Amino acid sequence: MKKIFALCLFLAAVSLHAQELPAYRIYNSKGKAVDFGKMVRQLEKYDVVLFGEYHNSSIVHWLQLKATEELYNRAGDRLLLGAEMFERDNQEAINRYLKGETDDKKLAEEARLWPNYKTDYKPLLDFAKSKKLPMVATNVPRRYASAVAKKGIDSLYLEASEKDWVVQLPFTVTLETPGYEEMRKMMGDHAGGKAMNFVAAQAIKDATMAESILKNLQPGRILLHYHGDFHSKEYGGIYWYLKQARPDLKIAVISVAESEEQKLPLPADFVKTDFNLVVPKDITKTY
Structure with a gap:
């Protein structure tokens, strides 16, 4: 009887283990699995952390919040925050909210808030408010x-009052930036001769966000920036523009991939950055 009981316990334990489903995995630049705590400890050593996301991934947004909380626990008010989701001309509105004035x-x-602001970005902004941290509207x-996507970068005309909202013109747009050639090819069939306009529209976002980070970064502090994964994947986008301006900066890139496999391995063709999140493809989406 005891043997049967022990066997039942063993089978129950095996069954329970078999049903454990990881919500995410983290891999370093060498493809080695690391835990969340180790990643955060490493991030504290950087000047800038570029946290890529899939805009509708609930688990990635949760990890962003947890990483922000843990970095704050380690770095305190050395931490600065910035986000693609807030645009430069809305900075005063963001500041008033952070101060409790609105x-x-x-x-x-x-402010022009994204449709998924309440579920995905309000928690980050409210954390900044509770800890009296700045949130830089970088985009x-x-x-x-x-306008650039429709008519090209050369068509962009700015009034004097608008120049603070856009990266200083002219700026470099090149297919040497990782990801841009991929984008041009992807848009080519649909956009024809205007494919480079879409690349330039992407570039003006990346360059403006990079410039915003540089304007707000201070010695000894860490700027944690949230943005769509394409804006820094494969060390392109924001990362590329930051390095063009400041090769000395220590910049960590967190990239994202989805997997249909239960153990969440890194996809074979995935180009690794400093830290790489793999989440289930069927994870709950926020929209």
């Missing part, structure tokens, strides 16, 4: 990127 309703009226106002 509420959620007023912020929604004054170019979308109307300028849209």
Whole structure:
């Protein structure tokens, strides 16, 4: 009877273990699995942390918040935050919210918040507010990127009052930037001769965000930046522009991939950066 009971316990344990489903895995630049704590300890050593995301991935947004909390626990007010999701001309509205001078309703009226702001970015902004940390609105106002996509970078004309909202012109747009050639080819069939306009629209976002980071980065501090994965994948985008301006900066890139496999291995063709998150492809999406 005891043997049967022991066997039942063993089988139950095996069954339970077989049902354990990891929500994420983290791999370093060599493809070795590391835990969350080790990643955060390493991130504290960098000047800039570029945290790529899939905009609708619930687990990636949760990891961003947890990484922010843990970095704050280690670095305190040395931590600065910045986000693609907030545009430069909305910085004053963001600042008023952080100071408690406005509420959620007023912020929604004054800033162009993304549709998934409440579920995905409000927790980050509220954390910044609770710890009195700055949140830098780094992105170019979308109307300028849209104009570049339609008519090209040379068509962009700025009034004097608008120049603070866009990277200093002219700036470099080159297919040597990782990811841009891929984008040009992807858009080519749909955009024809205007494919480079879409590349330039991507570039003006990346260059503006990089410039925003540089303007706000201070010696001895860490700027943690949230943005879509394409903006820094394969060390392109924001990373490329930062390194062009400041080769001395220590910059960590966190990239994202999805997997249909239960153990969440790194995809075979994945180009690794400093830290690489793999999440289930069927994870709950926020939209």
